[in-house]
Amino acid sequence: MTVRVGTRGSALALTQTGHVADALRAVAGLGEADVELVTVRTDGDRLTGSLASLGGAGVFVAALREAVLDGRCDVAVHSLKDIPTAEAPGLTVAAVPPREDPRDVLCAAEGRTLDDLPEGAKVGTGSPRRAAQLLATRPDLQVVDIRGNVGTRLGRVPGLGDGPGDLDAVVLAAAGLRRLGLLDGTGGVPLEPAVMTPAPGQGALAVECRTDDADLRAALELLEDRTTRLAVTAERVVLADLEAGCAAPLGALGSVIGDHLHLDVVVLRPDGTDQIRTSAAVPLPPDPADQHEAALALGQDVARRMLAAGASELGGLGGAHRS
Structure with a gap:
């Protein structure tokens, strides 16, 4: 049986889905023709306007999920930061492959x-998180x-592509x-997390399938x-407990260092004039199930600390559309 893998049609989506398809062929012993890419157009690709006005980054996910649920695809590959925090009935994120560099990069004329x-x-960005952190460091920027x-x-930057070149970076x-x-x-110059904390899930992929497809889930789990x-x-x-979404200037970065899981979170005023940062870490127990519980507890603890410090008022959280 051919495994049909759903993807958005952008060059980036096709590339990262292709990497997942190649990895699945390798771990499951499948041939080239046994894994097929199926392009699905999402509302995020079709509609214009800011992500906040369209309902959040989840607009990139819904059509792919529908394609899996109605049988047009067997698997969907998402940028994990685009997936809403609420569970999707009938679907399971069967695998989160190794993460790419989670940092943001400043791409400026002449490598500035x-x-x-x-x-x-x-400086161009469609992200309130990036905008707030840029202004926190350089309030003079437009x-x-x-x-x-x-x-x-x-292409909006001179010398970096075909476009108007009307921005500095x-x-x-x-x-x-x-x-x-x-x-x-x-x-491009990477921006360190102390200056530009990434979005939750940035740099990671989510490989999703139907919950009742046990054989496919088992194969995907190898990734x-x-x-x-x-x-x-x-x-x-943290994203869920703070009820934050794509319109919220929130960054979060977890990392496993030795036998501890670390988590750094920042919430900013949208204009960058104020911010709250919290960092915490927990030891990871040997059992994988216990490790998962430790990760949940760490996120919950940091969210409580952020709320106690006034994060909901600072970042306009608690009512944002979750994304």
């Missing part, structure tokens, strides 16, 4: 760094709301640039990376 940008420089695929956004995810083989060619799953679990618990 954030500190090197001229006074009042125009942040311009942009959307589009990676090539379109790079754009901020993009390192993972997408690396998967497309563009990171070195753009002269799982335990440390990535633990990190993103803690990050997404």
Whole structure:
């Protein structure tokens, strides 16, 4: 039986889905023709406007999920940061493969760094999280709301692509640039998490299938990376417990260092004038089930601390559409 893997049609989505398909062929002993990519157009690809106005990053996910549930596809590959925190009945994230670099990258004309940008420089991003952190470091910047695929956004910077070249820089995810083989060619400068904390789940993929497809779930589970799953679990618990969404200026980054799971979270005022940061860590017990519970507990603890420190008022949380 051919395994049909659903994907969005962008160059990035096709590339990262292709990597998952190749990995599935390798671990399951499947031939080239045994795994087929099926392109599904989502509302996020079809509609214009900011993600917040469209209902959040979940607009990139819904059509793929429908395709799996109605049998047009057997598997869907998502950017994990796009998946809503609420469970999807009938579906299971069977695998979270190893994470790519979760950091953001500043792609600027002549390879400038954030500190090197001229006074009042125009920097493009469609992310309130990135905008707030840019302004927290450089309040003089003009942040311009942009959307589009990676090539379109790079084209807004002189010398980085075919486009108007009307911005001084754009901020993009390192993972997408690396998967497309563009990171070195753009002269992009990675922004360290202390300056630009990534979105929860950034750089990770989610491989989703029907819950009742036991044989396929077992094959997909061979793609799982335990440390990535633990990190993103803690990050997404914070996202859910703070009732944050794509319109919320929130960053979260988990990491396994030695036998501890660490979690760093920031919530900012949208204009970057104030922020709350919290960091915590827990030891990881030997049993995988207990490790999962530890990741959940860490996320819940950090969320409680953030709320106690006033995060809901600062970042406008608690009523944002979850994404």
